[in-house]
Amino acid sequence: MWSGPRNLSTALMYAFANRGDFAAVDEPFYAAYLAATGLDHPMRAEILAVQPQDPDVVVSRLLGAVPDGKAHFYQKHMTQHMVPGFPRGWMRDVVNVFLIRHPARVIASYSAKRENPTLDDIGFWQQTDLFDHVRRMQGKAVVIDSNDIRANPDGMLRRLCDEIGLAFDPAMLRWSAGGQECDGVWAPHWYGAVWKSMGFAGLEGPLPEVPEHLRHVLDAALPHYQRLAERRLRLD
Numbered sequence: 001m002w003s004g005p006r007n008l009s010t011a012l013m014y015a016f017a018n019r020g021d022f023a024a025v026d027e028p029f030y031a032a033y034l035a036a037t038g039l040d041h042p043m044r045a046e047i048l049a050v051q052p053q054d055p056d057v058v059v060s061r062l063l064g065a066v067p068d069g070k071a072h073f074y075q076k077h078m079t080q081h082m083v084p085g086f087p088r089g090w091m092r093d094v095v096n097v098f099l100i101r102h103p104a105r106v107i108a109s110y111s112a113k114r115e116n117p118t119l120d121d122i123g124f125w126q127q128t129d130l131f132d133h134v135r136r137m138q139g140k141a142v143v144i145d146s147n148d149i150r151a152n153p154d155g156m157l158r159r160l161c162d163e164i165g166l167a168f169d170p171a172m173l174r175w176s177a178g179g180q181e182c183d184g185v186w187a188p189h190w191y192g193a194v195w196k197s198m199g200f201a202g203l204e205g206p207l208p209e210v211p212e213h214l215r216h217v218l219d220a221a222l223p224h225y226q227r228l229a230e231r232r233l234r235l236d
Contacts, residue, residue, distance in 0.1 A: 002077050002130055003099035004123030006109035008146035009076055010183075010194045011201075012099060015157065015172040016074040017182045023067040024074040026184035028058050033081040042114070042189045050185050055086045063090055072166070079123035079130055088133055095164050096134045098127060100228050101146040103221035108208040113190060117217065124221035131228060143232040153200040155235050163233060174199045 003009040010026075017024035031051030034044055041047070052058055066073040075094070082088070103124060110117045119125065134141040142163055149156045153173055161168040177198050179187055187195075210218045 001075065001097050001099055002079050002127060003101070004079055004106055004127060005121070005190075006106050006113075007099055007101040008149060008200075009078075009099055010191055011197065012146075012149070013074060013076040013182060014175045014180055014194070015200075017180060018171045018175045019072075019169045020171070021071040021169075022074050023070040023072070024076065024182035025062075025067075026076050026182050026187075027078055027081065028062060028075065029055060029077065029081040029086065030184065030186070032058055032086070033078075033083060036083050036085070041186075043186045046185045059087050059090045063093060079126040080120060082126060082130060088130075091130075091134060092137045095142075096130075096138070097142045097144060097160070097164065098131055098228060099144055099146060100127070100225055100232065102207060103218050103225050104207045104210050105204065106221075107210050107214055107218055111211075111214065116214070119217050119220045122217070122221060124224040128224045128227060141231075143228050145229060145232045147204070148232065148234070150200055150203050152235065156233070159233050159235060 001009065001012060013024050013026060016022045028051065031048050031053050032055040033039075034041060034047060035053040036055075052061070062073075062075060103122065106122050106124075107117060110122060114121075131141050131143070142160070144156065144160055157172050158168045175198060178195050179191070183191065
């Protein structure tokens, strides 16, 4: 599952991790990304300490035995983590889904946790780049919009499962409140809202007003979102 930050990605990971036939991993390239870029993110030292910093080691784990002997392996990935030079050939051997959210909502949510996000921080151009890469390798790529999931969790998750060849499991719609076993070490900083949840929240209100100093980020991200939104899964 490929998304940018602040994009319903953790809730969707919880939904799949709550199935009895799935293991889940949270942003496995995060430490490799921080090591490669030198970026100073919240809890940087803790992340570098607990995850492999070599992207090739990450790939070997992603394509290795599924943890806990489960049938399926849900991998929550951030598109911005796939910096130039990181291996991509392994993506041919997995099912790739792209989770999108309107950039105005992403920017508003991200800037509340980390000031002044850049276009590189929020992953939109990287998402379309990876989408094109997957389409070249596999002939298709699946897109699902977080807003559509919020509007109809049961319907959209059934639609997604059907698209990728899975039986739907109602356990995907509810999980226990609080942190989950699959959480990354950074969860205490980022996951406060989803820890209070026990399922998908309802529809959001009107698009937030993006501050003037971040309008250029919105303007640059919007065409990438719109391009993938045209290809998203629909119920009708």
